[in-house]
Amino acid sequence: MTAPLSTSAPPAAVPRQVRWLLRLHRPALCAWTVLVVGLAAALLWLWGPLTDASAAAWQQFDTDPACQGPAPCGYDQDAILRYKDVYQYTTLAVLAVPFLVAAWSGAALTGREMETGTARLAWTQGITPVRWLAARLGVPAVLVTAGTGLLVWLHHLAWSAGRGRIDSAEDWYSLTTFYAGGPLTVALALAGLAGGALLGLVLGRSLVALCGSVLTVAALWTAVHLALPHLWPTATVTSGRRAYPEHSGIKTGEGIITPDGAHVPVSSCVSDAQQACQALNDRRHATGFWVDYHPYAHYGPLHLVGAALLLALTAVLAVAAFRLVHRRTTGRRPARTRATGPKAAV
Known part of the structure; x- marks a missing residue:
């Protein structure tokens, strides 16, 4: 015999649900904080000292007559290589954020709780299924938006600081530089969050939902990359x-x-x-x-148009997740059958 699902929740149940969610996913919250703080520190280092040192080395290389011939000269080549390495690694790390968010969302946010049955248990403890899902999407969405937004902003600042000063700096239309420095990556992370949560509810298995969420983000990114150049007049x-x-x-x-x-x-x-x-x-x-x-x-318009489309898709995925939860928890009751004869007493 299963306990009836809660149909209403007192106002105090929502803050309690948020606190419980943060406590339940404390390891993920700590990992997210370390990732954002560490990447932000690396991008600030790239924006300031590394860019200045690399720019000074390139200026010396371009202006020193001794560096124009085959003989070695005394410019700071290590500073140039250090800037290039840190820029490459931080850029790839920023681009990996949507995949990490989607994987966690599908595996831990909903998939694991559906697989272990703790979601249905929570629905009987004074929190409605809709508010349960709203907390699981709303709280991570705020953290993902704030953290990813900070990272892409710092990345754009770091790239802008080296533009025109460092000969080996990436062009703005480079694949990795373009996506790592604008709101498209933030919108893609939110789409991965909503898509992963939906897959976790549909599949009910954490590992399968994790793989499916990562593949979904890859498919979305490919579709956006192919369509984006045609979404704004050239x-x-x-x-x-x-x-x-x-x-x-x-x-x-x-x-x-x-x-x-x-x-x-x-x-x-x-x-x-x-x-x-x-x-x-x-x-x-x-x-x-x-x-x-x-x-x-067109850098800004392309990012804004692409981000708007991804946010619209995120809203569709979120609505689909809410409708799925509502349908599963308010399904039709089994029809009563009229028993006759001696078997009625069985």
């Missing part, structure tokens, strides 16, 4: 046959210009750098070349 630059359009950013298309001014996309010979291409473009009757791309001015 800029177009053109050139004649003797030059190639100068641009710097995310290229979305390129091709030739016909005599009537039409822009025709082509996949090869978009310049006259080789004689074979020059002959081919003569047969195409090309008068110039064009490139569609996103300049640095």
Whole structure:
């Protein structure tokens, strides 16, 4: 015989549920704090002393005549390599945050409690299933937003400090740099949180939900990366046959210009750098070349549009999780059957 599910909860039950949630997931909370504080300290180190030392080394290398020849010169190469290593490791760590959040959400936040039956037990202890899920999504969402938002902001500051000062600094449109320094990563972490919680409720097995959550984040990231360049109007630059359009950013298309001014996309010979291409473009009757791309001015809009789509998807996943919990806890009662004959007394 199972205890009836609670249909209402006193106001004091919600703060108690939050405190219990933080106590239950104290190891994860401690690990999250260590991760955020450690990465923030590394990014601050990168933003200040490492960037200054690397920039000074590059300036010496570019201006010292002794460094322009084959003979070795006395510039600080270790500072440049140290900056490069710390930048690479911190960038990968920031990009790993959505996967870590999704894995924890699917495995520990809901999957383990559904697998062990503690979720249903909690629903009989003065907390409604909807408020139970709201606490499990709301509290981590606040912590994930604050922590991930701080990390991407510091990463963008660290990258901006080296822009134009360090010759080997990553371009803004580099795959890792672009995503690690903007709100898209924050939105992806929240989508991983909601998606992992939903998978944990659906599958009811922590390990399977963990794997599924990580794969879901990977699929979402791939879809966003493929669709993002087409979600905002591009800029177009053109050139004649003797030059190639100068641009710097995310290229979305390129091709030739016909005599009537039409822009025709082509996949090869978009310049006259080789004689074979020059002959081919003569047969195409090309008068110039064009490139569609996103300049640095589109950095913010691209991030905001992508983050808005991911947040909308996060809301859909959260609503689906609430509907699933509501359906499981307020399902139809089994229909009564009328027994007849001697078997009725059994």
